Amino acid sequence: MSLHVLTGKGGTGKTTVAAAMAVALAAPGRRVLLVEVEGRQGISQVLDVAPLGTEERTVTAGLAGGEVTGLSVEPSAAFVEYLRRFYRIGGSATGGLLRRAGVVEFATTVAPGVRDVLLTGKVYDEVRRYDEVVLDAPPTGRIGRFLDVSRHLADLARVGPVHRHARVVRDLLHSPATRVHVVTTLEPMPVQETTEALAELRESGLPLGSVVVNRVRSLQDAAVLIDGLPTEALVARELAAARLDPALASSLLAGGREAIARWEQEHTLGAEVAGLGRPVLHLDEMAEGIGPGEVHALAHQLREQGWGG
Amino acid sequence: MGRVIRLEDLEVLVCCGAGGVGKTTTAAALGVHAAAHGRRVVVLTVDPARRLTQALGLPGLGHEPRPVSGVGGAGGGSLDASVLDMRQTFDDVVRAHAPEGTAHRVLDNPVYQTLSTSFAGTQEYMAMERLGQLRDEAAATGRWDLIIVDTPPSRTALDFLDAPRRLGAFLDGRLARTLARPARMGGSVLEATLGRLVGRGLLADVRAFVSATDTVFVGFRDRAEATAGRLRQPGTAFLVVATPERDALREASYFVQRLHEDALPLGGVVVNRVVLGTGELSAGRAEAAAEQVSDPVVAALLRVHADRADTARRQQRLVRAFRSGRPGLASVQVAERPDVVDLPGLAGLAEDVLAPG
Ligand SMILES: Nc1ncnc2c1ncn2[C@@H]1O[C@H](COP(=O)(O)OP(=O)(O)OP(=O)(O)O)[C@@H](O)[C@H]1O
Ligand SMILES: Nc1ncnc2c1ncn2[C@@H]1O[C@H](COP(=O)(O)OP(=O)(O)O)[C@@H](O)[C@H]1O
Ligand SMILES: [Mg+2]
Ligand SMILES: [Mg+2]
Numbered sequence: 001m002s003l004h005v006l007t008g009k010g011g012t013g014k015t016t017v018a019a020a021m022a023v024a025l026a027a028p029g030r031r032v033l034l035v036e037v038e039g040r041q042g043i044s045q046v047l048d049v050a051p052l053g054t055e056e057r058t059v060t061a062g063l064a065g066g067e068v069t070g071l072s073v074e075p076s077a078a079f080v081e082y083l084r085r086f087y088r089i090g091g092s093a094t095g096g097l098l099r100r101a102g103v104v105e106f107a108t109t110v111a112p113g114v115r116d117v118l119l120t121g122k123v124y125d126e127v128r129r130y131d132e133v134v135l136d137a138p139p140t141g142r143i144g145r146f147l148d149v150s151r152h153l154a155d156l157a158r159v160g161p162v163h164r165h166a167r168v169v170r171d172l173l174h175s176p177a178t179r180v181h182v183v184t185t186l187e188p189m190p191v192q193e194t195t196e197a198l199a200e201l202r203e204s205g206l207p208l209g210s211v212v213v214n215r216v217r218s219l220q221d222a223a224v225l226i227d228g229l230p231t232e233a234l235v236a237r238e239l240a241a242a243r244l245d246p247a248l249a250s251s252l253l254a255g256g257r258e259a260i261a262r263w264e265q266e267h268t269l270g271a272e273v274a275g276l277g278r279p280v281l282h283l284d285e286m287a288e289g290i291g292p293g294e295v296h297a298l299a300h301q302l303r304e305q306g307w308g309g
Numbered sequence: 310m311g312r313v314i315r316l317e318d319l320e321v322l323v324c325c326g327a328g329g330v331g332k333t334t335t336a337a338a339l340g341v342h343a344a345a346h347g348r349r350v351v352v353l354t355v356d357p358a359r360r361l362t363q364a365l366g367l368p369g370l371g372h373e374p375r376p377v378s379g380v381g382g383a384g385g386g387s388l389d390a391s392v393l394d395m396r397q398t399f400d401d402v403v404r405a406h407a408p409e410g411t412a413h414r415v416l417d418n419p420v421y422q423t424l425s426t427s428f429a430g431t432q433e434y435m436a437m438e439r440l441g442q443l444r445d446e447a448a449a450t451g452r453w454d455l456i457i458v459d460t461p462p463s464r465t466a467l468d469f470l471d472a473p474r475r476l477g478a479f480l481d482g483r484l485a486r487t488l489a490r491p492a493r494m495g496g497s498v499l500e501a502t503l504g505r506l507v508g509r510g511l512l513a514d515v516r517a518f519v520s521a522t523d524t525v526f527v528g529f530r531d532r533a534e535a536t537a538g539r540l541r542q543p544g545t546a547f548l549v550v551a552t553p554e555r556d557a558l559r560e561a562s563y564f565v566q567r568l569h570e571d572a573l574p575l576g577g578v579v580v581n582r583v584v585l586g587t588g589e590l591s592a593g594r595a596e597a598a599a600e601q602v603s604d605p606v607v608a609a610l611l612r613v614h615a616d617r618a619d620t621a622r623r624q625q626r627l628v629r630a631f632r633s634g635r636p637g638l639a640s641v642q643v644a645e646r647p648d649v650v651d652l653p654g655l656a657g658l659a660e661d662v663l664a665p666g
Contacts, residue, residue: 009329010328010329010462011327011328011329188358188359188360189329189358192359221609221610221612221613221616222609222613224605224606224609225606225609225610225613229606229610230604230606230607230610234604234607235607235610238602238603238604238607239598239602239607241601241602241603242598242601242602244590244594244598245589245590248589248590251586251587251589251590251614252590252610252611252613252614253610254586255587255610255613255614255617256609256610256613257647258647259613261647262647287619287620287623288623289554289555
């Protein structure tokens with residue numbers, strides 16, 4: 001049983017990478033769960049399947065056979081389940097009553113940390129039932145608070161079943177069975193947030209995993225250009241020789257300058273990421289966008305880099 | 310197609326869209342442009358990139374609007390910039406509405422402290438509230454004649470428009486009443502359950518918060534509705550920003566639809582960070598030529614071009630599909646630029662936004 005937690009700046013590819021990791025891990029006899037906690041239906045969009053509910057369902061096959069199960073954890077369902085389990089307050093009637101009174105809304109959105117305790121608690125239950133759980137977690141700005149349930153424990157019941165449960169959840173999240181991976185792209189803001197998130201997670205004593213650099217473009221051609229661009233006259237001559245309009249030279253050179261600038265930026269940011277002291281994984285930009293086929297291709301790239309073996 | 314907006318006609322402009330598409334950059338760029346054309350502008354940004362605050366020459370940008378130097382000048386224009394500070398804005402609301410001498414009871418309450426920074430939707434609501442504050446100040450002092458507001462990076466467009474109602478619904482207090490009067494039917498079960506789940510101390514804080522805020526929040530929702538209502542007045546426009554990617558355009562579609570349903574004035578859609586200007590040489594021909602030329606650097610230039618042309622083709626396919634479903638919607642494409650790092654770069658971006666579509 002192990003837990004892979006994916007965070008990163010919004011839009012960098014947390015959901016995509018979480019799905020790829022789940023696919024890379026699944027194999028015959030190795031049960032893998034891919035779970036999301038924000039009700040965004042990101043998993044079903046990425047894998048192109050019907051929206052996920054609170055019931056587990058097979059969402060795709062694993063790279064080496066087997067299958068990936070998907071689940072969307074929802075705080076109010078988790079809350080009602082909690083009540084049933086710990087207080088034997090049963091049945092949908094109770095859920096309805098609590099909902100009408102606004103209690104579920106209160107406990108799941110307003111009460112400090114309760115929502116996160118419920119969500120991580122539910123994830124913990126799942127981790128015990130699967131060999132591998134991959135969690136599409138909240139973005140960098142909220143990840144520390146989300147995972148650091150232990151800090152909220154003091155505010156909660158000091159005794160009783162909830163207290164005990166929250167403590168085992170905290171122990172799991174701080175154990176070697178857990179890995180927190182940060183997804184980034186080679187742009188300034190995502191890298192900055194990655195640096196900040198790693199520092200925060202380290203501070204909380206949460207076990208760090210890899211930094212995943214997502215959407216890597218081939219810069220082979222740009223690398224040829226960095227030693228200096230040819231003159232416009234030379235480019236024009238070569239274009240004419242290839243029976244192309246020599247007037248295109250200036251636009252080609254402008255494109256070249258842009259490629260160099262991007263190369264330099266990615267080079268600097270890549271070095272910054274390499275200096276963060278975590279293993280780095282690279283995933284290619286998929287030109288046609290993301291669907292189940294691309295997720296499998298990305299899973300393959302993870303395996304080629306020795307991840308999840 | 311028409312322009313997405315004409316700044317001359319506007320007093321308030323709201324930039325919205327998915328996270329990372331360039332809302333904040335666009336808002337700042339339009340501010341720079343308008344100031345250069347004689348407007349007295351204030352831009353409210355949310356989470357600006359470090360590079361942007363550097364471009365504005367205001368590394369320590371905060372809640373209070375501060376003048377950006379090097380814009381405006383002869384035409385009498387000016388640009389002030391600020392960053393949304395949720396906590397500060399919320400505190401101002403409390404101070405404005407709390408009865409004499411009771412504000413501190415709210416401000417010191419731990420539940421308020423959590424609510425004011427982490428309730429889902431607070432940031433969205435506070436962006437609107439802050440717009441109301443800036444509007445009041447503009448009306449009272451004449452300091453600004455154009456307010457440009459950036460919005461929080463909510464991936465789902467709906468958050469931004471729904472947040473005031475959701476926050477209002479909570480503060481308005483069905484639950485508040487349940488908690489204040491635990492003896493109601495079912496109250497004992499709720500009370501016991503909640504108490505055991507979240508701790509009695511917290512429950513007591515909630516109760517204190519609810520009673521202390523009763524008066525404060527009477528005016529709260531009215532204010533939210535008034536702010537939203539004013540967005541429908543002439544002189545206001547929304548600008549939806551997207552990038553030429555499937556998800557961002559899908560998000561833009563939701564937004565366009567939602568603004569329409571709510572009768573909010575949509576200026577148009579800005580498709581930002583588009584690869585433009587590759588049309589004269591197709592990817593295929595560039596690839597083929599790269600095989601022919603003798604100079605390896607020129608070959609690399611041709612392959613770089615082929616890549617860009619390929620990206621451009623895919624982007625245009627997405628943009629066409631997006632536009633074809635919405636005839637009559639004004640939209641404009643803005644180039645991916647290497648230079649949004651200084652004021653001239655921002656001004657250039659604004660020119661693109663304001664060009665006839
Ligand atoms: N390797 C890749 N190649 C091409 N496109 C990608 C890649 N990874 C992600 N994307 C695209 O980037 C966008 C954001 O990806 P995704 O939804 O996985 O990010 P996220 O971090 O989960 O976002 P959010 O913060 O909104 O949850 C999507 O349009 C996705 O298709
Ligand atoms: N037209 C553009 N060309 C190049 N980079 C851009 C352009 N527009 C925005 N950016 C860059 O994209 C990043 C995200 O922009 P930002 O305005 O912060 O997005 P948002 O406010 O929507 O989250 C910033 O680094 C910004 O410099
Ligand atoms: Mg996601
Ligand atoms: Mg922004």
